Amino acid sequence: MKHYQALFEKSPLAILIIRNSKIERANRASGTLWETSNIYNVQGKSIFELFHEESFEFVMPKCSKKEHFTTEGKIICTTNKTVDVLISNVTLQDNIGIVTYLTLQNISEQKRAVSENEKKFRFLSNHAEEIRENERTRIAQEIHDELGSTLTVLKMDLFWLAKQLQDTLPAKCASKMTTILEYVDKSIKTTRNLITDLRPSILDHLGLLAAIEWQVNKFKEQCDIICSLKLPKENPVLDSKCNTVVFRIVQESLNNIAKHAKATEVSISLISLKNSLLVKIIDNGIGMTKQQINATHHYGIQGMHERVNFCCGEIAIFSEEGKGTIIFFKIPKSITESCSHD
Ligand SMILES: Nc1ncnc2c1ncn2[C@@H]1O[C@H](COP(=O)(O)OP(=O)(O)OP(=O)(O)O)[C@@H](O)[C@H]1O
Ligand SMILES: [Mg+2]
Numbered sequence: 249m250k251h252y253q254a255l256f257e258k259s260p261l262a263i264l265i266i267r268n269s270k271i272e273r274a275n276r277a278s279g280t281l282w283e284t285s286n287i288y289n290v291q292g293k294s295i296f297e298l299f300h301e302e303s304f305e306f307v308m309p310k311c312s313k314k315e316h317f318t319t320e321g322k323i324i325c326t327t328n329k330t331v332d333v334l335i336s337n338v339t340l341q342d343n344i345g346i347v348t349y350l351t352l353q354n355i356s357e358q359k360r361a362v363s364e365n366e367k368k369f370r371f372l373s374n375h376a377e378e379i380r381e382n383e384r385t386r387i388a389q390e391i392h393d394e395l396g397s398t399l400t401v402l403k404m405d406l407f408w409l410a411k412q413l414q415d416t417l418p419a420k421c422a423s424k425m426t427t428i429l430e431y432v433d434k435s436i437k438t439t440r441n442l443i444t445d446l447r448p449s450i451l452d453h454l455g456l457l458a459a460i461e462w463q464v465n466k467f468k469e470q471c472d473i474i475c476s477l478k479l480p481k482e483n484p485v486l487d488s489k490c491n492t493v494v495f496r497i498v499q500e501s502l503n504n505i506a507k508h509a510k511a512t513e514v515s516i517s518l519i520s521l522k523n524s525l526l527v528k529i530i531d532n533g534i535g536m537t538k539q540q541i542n543a544t545h546h547y548g549i550q551g552m553h554e555r556v557n558f559c560c561g562e563i564a565i566f567s568e569e570g571k572g573t574i575i576f577f578k579i580p581k582s583i584t585e586s587c588s589h590d
């Protein structure tokens with residue numbers, strides 16, 4: 249018994265013995281945790297004075313059954329400060345009644361470090377997303393201005409040359425000229441597709457709805473899938489960054505359906521609310537497992553989460569093997585101060 253007494257008193261973890269919602273015994277470390285040198289500021293007090301209301305349920309035994317669990321909770325120090333703690337609860341019945349033994353560990357510092365790291369990670373990933381999108385726009389512009397215009401001039405000059413030589417050119421050369429013109433035409437088409445894939449100008453010029461409609465039509469042309477699209481009557485007024493986020497997530501969702509889903513039907517709907525835009529993409533394909541949804545070596549779904557985080561939106565993916573997939577996300581129409589990444 250003496251040994252247990254020493255263990256109780258000298259433990260670096262705060263230990264409480266609770267009976268009838270009251271602290272029957274508290275060790276020395278409890279004083280340190282509650283920031284008081286007088287142990288009677290803890291011992292003898294009610295749990296309602298010492299714990300944050302969110303944590304009452306973790307310190308009150310719900311029934312007479314034996315319980316043992318560990319969870320995160322909050323205490324209120326004697327200085328009125330709220331502190332995050334890890335609570336281990338063992339509740340049992342002794343010859344007097346129900347008794348709860350709690351050990352508590354201050355985890356404020358760990359929680360602060362985690363949230364600091366999360367903030368840093370979010371900042372970096374948002375920054376990378378911005379760089380990626382700007383770089384895409386820049387490359388699309390460069391290809392359009394340099395390669396695109398050179399190919400157009402080349403086509404015009406070849407036409408001119410073919411016209412000048414049409415009566416004198418041997419048949420073999422004339423047919424070669426036609427082939428060259430066909431190649432130039434093909435290159436112009438490829439260049440246009442490349443530019444649109446990098447950054448559809450339709451998004452900047454005609455807005456989100458036209459860009460989504462264009463994307464869905466392209467998807468329908470490429471896959472033999474019945475596709476329904478429901479759009480709001482007018483273009484929602486969205487921050488340009490949010491516009492890009494919505495477009496990119498719909499694009500990746502459709503890419504995934506084409507690549508993986510084996511679906512026969514897809515429905516896409518956008519609903520414009522006062523301050524946000526709701527987007528739902530449903531397919532009736534093979535669905536996926538939780539591991540696939542959380543796969544770390546694939547970047548499509550991860551990218552969706554990062555993009556949604558980027559503008560402080562929300563995303564949920566519901567899927568089960570053989571039961572299709574639902575991607576549901578909500579994006580605010582404008583990025584608020586609290587969500588600013590500068
Ligand atoms: N709509 C879907 N239906 C069925 N499976 C899907 C669907 N979307 C994604 N998956 C599964 O989830 C996995 C992860 O998707 P994710 O988009 O992250 O990666 P990916 O498409 O394989 O590669 P990428 O990084 O090029 O996007 C896919 O490999 C696929 O197995
Ligand atoms: Mg993908």
